[in-house]
Amino acid sequence: TRERQALQQRLNDRGFAAGNPDGVIGEKGRAAIRAYEQSRGFPVTGVPSKALLASLG
Incomplete structure (x- = not known):
């Protein structure tokens, strides 16, 4: 989905190697x-979410 692609791209842009978006x-x-x-002090889940995407800007 577009949201997951955006999440991957934003992670990559911030130096977190999320792979190909x-x-x-x-x-x-x-x-x-x-x-x-972990770097942001959030609970560590590894689960993509809209809130995570929003926190990435």
Whole structure:
């Protein structure tokens, strides 16, 4: 989906290697989400969400 592609791209843009922004959240994407969540002091889930996307701007 577009939201997942945007999430991947925004993670990549901020230095969190989420892989190719193809909309498919695989292990690399989940690891990037976890790293981002940890860096921001969020609960570490590795799960994509609208709130996570919003926090990335």
